[in-house]
Amino acid sequence: MSRVRVVAIGAGLAVAAGAVAVGWRWLSESAPPLQFRPIDVPMPAMEPSPTRTVTTAEPSARPEPPPTRPAAPAPGAAASVPAAPAPATAAQAPAPPPPPPARTAAVSAAAKASAPHPITIVDARMGTGIQGWEIAGAAESFPARTATLFCWTHVVGAAGRQIVHAWYHGEDRVATVRLAIAHPSVRTWSTRAIGAGETGAWRVDVLGPDGALLRSVPFEVR
Numbered sequence: 003m004s005r006v007r008v009v010a011i012g013a014g015l016a017v018a019a020g021a022v023a024v025g026w027r028w029l030s031e032s033a034p035p036l037q038f039r040p041i042d043v044p045m046p047a048m049e050p051s052p053t054r055t056v057t058t059a060e061p062s063a064r065p066e067p068p069p070t071r072p073a074a075p076a077p078g079a080a081a082s083v084p085a086a087p088a089p090a091t092a093a094q095a096p097a098p099p100p101p102p103p104a105r106t107a108a109v110s111a112a113a114k115a116s117a118p119h120p121i122t123i124v125d126a127r128m129g130t131g132i133q134g135w136e137i138a139g140a141a142e143s144f145p146a147r148t149a150t151l152f153c154w155t156h157v158v159g160a161a162g163r164q165i166v167h168a169w170y171h172g173e174d175r176v177a178t179v180r181l182a183i184a185h186p187s188v189r190t191w192s193t194r195a196i197g198a199g200e201t202g203a204w205r206v207d208v209l210g211p212d213g214a215l216l217r218s219v220p221f222e223v224r
Contacts (some may be wrong), residue, residue: 011181121165121210123217124156128206135189143222146201153206153219154191161185165216166209167192197222 129152130139137154144151153167160183169177169192179192192206201223208217 037206118163119159121160121163121216122158123208124158126153126155126206126208126217126219128153128219128221131189137191142220143224144196146198146223147198148194148223150193151221151223152193152197154189155181155208155217156187156189157208159181160186160188160211163211165190165211166207166213168207168209169194170205170207172203 081104127137127140128144129137129141130144130148130150132138132152132154137152140154153169155167157165162183164180165184167177167179167181168175169179177192177194181190182191183190203220203222205218205220207215208219210216
């Protein structure tokens with residue numbers, strides 16, 4: 003009995019499904035086709051937004067505050083005195099300069115060795131002649147009839163250089179004699195003929211290579 007009922011229900015469903023299919027087909031054939039028309043909907047015009055310029059202002063420089071003055075001490079209060087700076091300790095003292103290199107000392111020694119020795123005039127005298135490399139007739143005053151006078155000089159330390167005998171009658175330079183020195187110690191001389199009217203004060207200045215006065219020998223002719 004139950005099986006017959008199930009078969010009847012299934013047959014009913016099949017008939018209903020067929021009816022639905024037939025109705026749908028009829029509707030699709032008899033109804034006009036649907037047409038879709040596009041509708042133009044006006045859109046409001048969009049205005050561009052105005053450009054906004056943002057300017058960043060630099061912060062203005064703030065004036066520096068005026069220096070604060072120390073407050074005046076209250077009446078009766080002791081004024082504060084700044085402490086004196088502490089004395090420099092041994093650690094703060096500047097380091098001594100380094101010693102000069104040995105090369106500088108060697109150069110200084112070489113310069114001293116190459117420097118010319120000072121010239122020394124051991125003796126200088128006036129006379130009337132030379133005997134055995136020594137002055138003869140040495141004097142400080144000579145008669146006017148003396149024909150020739152000699153200025154004799156013992157010089158040391160002028161090897162390779164020269165000295166000068168400058169003869170003066172009063173303040174007039176009447177003769178200049180250059181004497182070359184070949185040895186460390188030399189006796190040398192120069193001569194001058196004395197005229198009849200050349201009386202009065204005379205002198206011979208002994209000059210070094212640089213013109214420095216080494217010795218002056220005064221004498222008189224009368």
